[in-house]
Amino acid sequence: MIKFFRKIRQNLLMENKTGKYLKYAIGEIVLVVIGILIALQVNNLNEQRKANDFEVKILKEIRNNLQTDLTEIREDLELMVDINKACLSVKNHLLTLDEPTDSLSVSSAILRVTPHFNPINSGYNLLQSRSVGIIKNDSLRNSISYQYDILYPYYKTYEDERGRFHALHSETQLLEYFSMNYDINNPSAYYGFYFDISKEDYQKLKKDSKFIKLLNAIAFENSTIQSRGKRVENSILELIDKITIELQNK
Template sequence: MENKTSKYFKYAIGEIVLVVIGILIALQINTWNKQNEEHELELKILQEIRVNLNLDLNEIQEDIEIMADINAACDDVNTYLRTQESPSEKFFNNAAILRVTPHFDPNTSGYGLLVSKGIGIISSDSLRNDISLHYERLYSYYKRYEEERLRFHALHSEPKLIQHFTPLYDETQKYYLKHKISQEGFNILKKDSAFTKVISAIAYENSSVKNRAERVEKSILSLIKSLDNEIKSLQ
């Protein structure tokens, strides 16, 4: 009886050990599966953010080029008013450019997915912080600059331009609105010192936004580089 009891006890312990091992293996497999799922999700999110940033980069660089055109147009218009006695096609085109206010609309689907899944899914602390700062602070701050320029445009530059110029639709023009002014209107415009001040203010407001846009461009380029490195390490 003692021998049978000992064998039964050993058998029971062996069964318990096997059950425990089975549970531990199942838990480990479940952990691996979960880690693999999180790994794939992290990779997917980073790749989508990478695509979004590439689109953002193209848009912000296009806006920077347009703002450079606006600054050049401001200089040309002021110089023309000081040195010329009659309007020209180039003057009309430059006046039209003064009404342009580029608007940056970032693509945020990847970042939105990241927020919904939890930003902690990104394993790299530095990359996680860089992404958060870029979307939550840099883009928001840039939007404030654009909004300030739009308010200035609505309150000051737009009324002054409409006062002196007649906007006409023209398919051939880059900015789609050609601004005409008669000789008599041009003579009046040359004497309007307030108009010259508005043009200088347009250049100032535009330069402020352009400077901020160049910071956004720099941040996008840096973040794309970091994302490329992280995506490569995860693949």
């Protein structure tokens, strides 16, 4: 093709058709420019398609991560319900019964439980490795950043506080009166956990007013985390819905 155009230009020059040569040269330049613009447009379309495909991939992975997070936070919230019930059960047991029972053994073991939420960040980490700007929907991009950069870390601070409270207060008090046991085959145990207490220690425990205060504190700490956990659950559900809608529009 290049040889063909060169031959035309040479013939026009040899025939002294300068005017036609200039028109032809201008036309050839225009064709070259058009060709370059078309090539650039095609390249831009290809790059845009790749970016769109990557955005879809990222959004799907983040949604999958969130669905796993949702399952875990709901399991944690169920454990928190059990902890609140256990606090009330142990308190009522101490106030109304003169001897320890299997119910006390299980309920006191539940007080040892400290649910811990571990969100999956693989999708968000992949997004950050490229650029959060690849998510074109501003509202959705902000929601994703808020979930991973603010809400999850904020929830973790409450979990860390509960962990410190448990280590400094709950653990020492429970060990003072109870013997911790684990037997996955014990049908009355809580996920294999149960605590033993002697009759002598139980009588001491009944007279320990500080332990009742501890039960109230455990319930308070647990309810605080529970409230934050429900907020995390709702935020996950909302973000999953937003991502699903965005993917449907792709």
